[in-house]
Amino acid sequence: QVQLVQSGGEVKKPGASVKVSCKAPGDAFTNYGFTWVRQAPGQGLEWMGWNSALTGYTNYAQMLQDRVTMTTDTSTTTAYMELRSLRSDDTAVYYCARGTSVAGPFHSWGQGTLVTVSS
Amino acid sequence: QSALTQPPSASGSPGQSVTISCTGTSSDVGAHNYVSWYQQLPGKAPKLLIFGVSQRPPGVPDRFSGSKSGNTASLTVSGLQAEDEADYYCSSYAGSSNYVFGTGTKVTVL
Numbered sequence: 001q002v003q004l005v006q007s008g009g010e011v012k013k014p015g016a017s018v019k020v021s022c023k024a025p026g027d028a029f030t031n032y033g034f035t036w037v038r039q040a041p042g043q044g045l046e047w048m049g050w051n052s053a054l055t056g057y058t059n060y061a062q063m064l065q066d067r068v069t070m071t072t073d074t075s076t077t078t079a080y081m082e083l084r085s086l087r088s089d090d091t092a093v094y095y096c097a098r099g100t101s102v103a104g105p106f107h108s109w110g111q112g113t114l115v116t117v118s119s
Numbered sequence: 120q121s122a123l124t125q126p127p128s129a130s131g132s133p134g135q136s137v138t139i140s141c142t143g144t145s146s147d148v149g150a151h152n153y154v155s156w157y158q159q160l161p162g163k164a165p166k167l168l169i170f171g172v173s174q175r176p177p178g179v180p181d182r183f184s185g186s187k188s189g190n191t192a193s194l195t196v197s198g199l200q201a202e203d204e205a206d207y208y209c210s211s212y213a214g215s216s217n218y219v220f221g222t223g224t225k226v227t228v229l
Contacts, residue, residue: 037220044208044222047120059215062120095165104170105171109164
């Protein structure tokens with residue numbers, strides 16, 4: 001099982017933006033896409049969206065689509081998730097996961113990045 | 120997109136079996152065979168246990184099995200072991216490039 005490596009934890013103030021990175025192995029990077037999932041403290045998993053590394057196609061969860069952007073950089077085989085206008089209820093662990101389709105499955109996951117939003 | 124419904128908790132003694140249900144709708148679980156199950160140990164990332172309703176990735180013991188009937192999917196853990204104590208999440212493709220997770224079930228080994 002391939003391990004994806006995510007960037008470190010962040011502390012942000014309300015209204016700020018955060019960008020989380022997810023480094024994947026270089027082999028066949030564009031054969032995959034990346035889904036982003038978040039988990040608030042003590043809560044379940046929430047699907048945030050999907051980004052194809054091949055086509056750049058994205059689809060976001062409706063409740064986040066105005067504030068989130070997912071991208072990939074094929075030169076560095078890295079996926080990114082940016083969340084803007086942060087609120088306290090965005091405090092969560094953010095995971096990237098890799099799959100060949102938005103329909104899953106997602107065999108490989110990052111270790112998670114804790115984003116804390118606090119004034 | 121509403122989360123798939125799972126029981127909050129399930130438990131069993133070592134060696135017993137436990138089954139977790141995952142109820143969706145005719146737009147997600149009932150419409151697609153892209154149902155997966157994930158195991159999450161405390162403080163860890165989710166791990167894929169079952170995909171395509173009933174397929175196991177390499178390395179996942181055959182004690183874990185999945186099935187689906189209508190809008191409800193199920194995960195059965197047979198021969199329960201102490202190391203199976205974890206949170207379990209179902210998930211499903213929901214059409215139109217959307218995806219949804221279940222509410223999660225905490226499995227306790229008594």
